[in-house]
Amino acid sequence: MNTRLKFSAVLFTALTAVMATVSTASATPDAKPLLTNVRVGAHATYDRIVLDFTGPAPDGTAGDVVPELIADGSGKHVDLAGTYFYQVRTWTAAAHDDNGNATYTGSRKFETPSLSNVQAFAITGDFDGQLTVGLGYRRATWQSVTVLTNPTRVVIDIGV
Template sequence: MLHRQSLAAMAAGIVLAAGIGATIPAGASTERSGATAPPSTALVVDARWGGHATFDRLVIDIRGAMPPVTVTPASALHYDGSGQRVPLAGKYFLEIRLSPAAAHDESGRSVYQGPRLLKIYLPTLKGVALTGDFEGVVSIGAAFDTKPVYKVRTLHSPERLVIDINHPAGCRA
């Protein structure tokens, strides 16, 4: 009889523990070290740039897993949501879209530290703007005086998107 009560108590403990474990939110950390789980939606936290001898570089920093990215030439840049034209000087533009992604946290506070609208004086890259953080899509625009020839790649630990834009022939930084 005592053996049956022990087995019943053990079974009840297992069911209870399983029920408690099922109530932990999916995004919560279960580690005791204090580390938190990466965000479920990628967060775009910064955009930075630099000039090199033969190319300019634009880097977009991501917190969380790298989302799918598209980089497309555009005849003009427009703010997502409003459709208003982005006032960046240039003849050529690239639209960089990351989705699903956000530039704000779950409380709606901005986590993006990069430029909102900035003129840049590099041989190729002439401006950068955050053009949208709307409905799970973060978009950033880049402006150029000459048609950009570029390479896109992702780097990890930390996550970042890198766009290298070749300088025009004969141009030196």
């Protein structure tokens, strides 16, 4: 095979790979993280809440200590066990698909008796491309929010 044919074959292979990548990427332009599960776990120095997602990582995540939990949209107070409250907001995430079907079918509000400090969890918002959750806990302490991939999850740690 001459050099010109080899170059053409390599170029064709490269272009085919690029086009396949573009085609795959454009096939799911609206892909967003969808909540599928909520897990809790007690550790020696912290309580952990894990939000499991399908799809890509959220575009953004922020956690804030708040004086009370407020339901997104309605503005109503969310009654949750705890003296302190931590709100975690994720952008481009949801607990429902594009047809409005729940992707997370577990309880949207529950107590966490197996944890040392965190007393309760609630989904406080799921619309306009934001998923918001709240935690109630007993003692003032540190908090952290971490986004992990492969699989996609948001990890919330509250010191004990």
